[in-house]
Amino acid sequence: MKILTLILGIIINTLVLGIQGASICNDHNTLACQRLAAIKPDLCQDNCTARLCPSTCDQCPLTCYSCDSVDHPANCTHTVKCSNLSMMCIATQTVTPLYEKVYQLGCVDKEICSSLFGLISDHPSMPNVRRTVDLLGGCCSSDLCNKYKEPDNVSMPTVQTVQPTSKDKGVSQGCHEIDTEACRFLSQNKGCDKQCVSSLCPQTCGQCSFTCYDCSLVNQPHNCSSKVQCNKHTEVCVAAETHVSGFQSGYKLGCIEKQTCSNLLSRDIDGTCCNTSFCNAFYLPKQTITQVKNLGLPSDCQPNILKAGDCPIGFAKSADTCYFVGRWKKTRTAAKHECESMCSRLAILSSEKENHDVSSFLANVQHTFGYKEEPFYWIDAYRFRRRFNKPWRWNSTGLIINSHAYTHWNPNSHPNIASDGEHCANIGQRNVYGHLHGNGNYYWDHRSCAEHYPALCEYPLGSQP
Known part of the structure; x- marks a missing residue:
């Protein structure tokens, strides 16, 4: 028997292996996977959670303590990653060339474990079936399980019982959270970007709620700055006309049940119901739409404004209005469309002061926008094509530029010689001769x-075009 023990010790000495540079295979979050293992019996059969917890589900090569010769397994501190899934952790007694009994720890193939210690079971409740070989030790199938106090007692890992926690009261079934604590861990390191995590943790990952502006009374919806989280499945954002004591009128914003919002607006109350984050602050009241039309602005466009009184992003303020200068030369129709795409229109000049302000603004285009000033820019003045004697008007508002309106036409302008009658207008610092x-x-x-x-x-920015 001693000779057999020595031979087996030599075999183990050559076959207890590790791997250098094994690929990393970790649970998305160890604490989350521990909780899920305690509350979800099919953790490793469910493709979603098995991918999140490959280590817990034994889908990763084990990490084992690895030492060639120690007096006792408890004295081993070095670790190694096993090379493949067929390897287990081992701690076994062996014999040195001087016939000293020592212990060897590391990774070993399951078949070798079976030959040394009998049938290896993956189930904690089933002990190994031992053969009649006088070797102390054993194999186990969890990370770092092969370091133990009693030489013939390799313990199997145990799973702590965890009570699931879920704050799903009042939330629809589609928003059930598998476990609040597990979801808190899973959401770390951009976990909610994984479809599996967002399906397990819809509340934590924001799948059950969206943000609405929430104010009891503001004069315009866009002046509201407070926010509230609303239930995505049962509620919508609302901005609705309201009146308070003293007959003060304004708009109330917040969350509201879907049907309640529909019933509210069916009473001919000015407002909107919408179901995307922040949408209720962008509602344009009916009187505002009328004002927008009088200003010649597109009525179905929401400018990109950070707060009330600001210019749209990309525009520069001059006096009480905002201007944007296109970088590229284009036809008048294309220029008009460029302005409309930014919820604005071609410039209207209604006074000598405004014309002077625009002149100063254009003279500083390079400083303001970073590209050189051009000699001419399209403005909103236009006349219909059929006759030369049709009056000029501001195209966006329809206001006629008559003898009582302010104008600043070039006194040295050439006659109408173009084939299309020159029905459009520009503004510039030079005359037709380039001076x-x-x-x-x-x-x-x-x-x-x-x-x-x-x-x-x-x-x-004001009420005048």
Whole structure:
């Protein structure tokens, strides 16, 4: 028997292996997987959770204590990653060339474990079937399980019983949280980007709620800044006209049951019900839409404004209005569309002061926008094509530019010689001969609508166009 023990010790000495540079295979979050293992019996049969917890589900090569020769397994501190899933952790007695009994720890193939210690069971309740070989030790199938106090007692891992916690009271079935604590751990390290995690933890991952603006009374929806979380399955955001004591009117914003919101607006109350985050602050009240039309702005467009009184992003403020200067030259129609895409319109100049402000603004285009000033820019003035004697008007508002309205036409403008009658207008610092006007005040000039100039877009901040 001693000879057999020595031979087996030599065999173990050559076959207890580890791997250098094994691929990393970790649970998404160890604490989360421990909780899930305690409350979800099919953890490793469910493809979703098995992928999240490969180590817990024994789908990763084990990490074992690894030492060639120690007096006792408890004295081993070095660890190694096994090379494949067929390997187990082992701690076994062996014999040195001087016939000293020592212990060897590391990774070993399951078949070798079976030959040394009998049939190896993966179930904690089933002990190994031992053969009549006088070797102390054993094999086990969890990380770092092969370091123990009693030489012939390799313990199997145990799972702590965990009571599931779920804050799903009042939440629809589609928002059931598998376990609040587990979800807190799973959501770390961008866990909610994984579809599996978001399906297990819809509340934690924001699948059950969205954000609405919430104010009891503001004069305009966009002036509300407080926010509240609403139930995505049962509620919508609302912005609705309301009245308080003293007959003060305004708008109330917040969350509301879907059906309640529909019933509310069916009573001809001005407002909106919407189901995306922050949508209720972008509602344009009916009187505002009328005002927008009077300003010549697109009525179905929400400008990108951070707070009330600000210019849309990309625009620069000048006096009580906002301007944007197009970088590229284009036809008048294309310039008009460029402005409308930003919820604005081509510039309207209603006074000498406004014309002077625009002239100063254009003279600093390079400083404001970072690209060079062009000689001419499209403005909103337009006349219908059929006759030369049709009046000019501001195209976006329809206001006629008559003898009582402010104008600043170039006194040296050439006659109407273009084939299309020159029904469009621009503003520029130079006359038709390319010379500077000299007084710093830019002039208007009629041009063919097919010519190419940058757009001068305007977004008024006040009530006047």
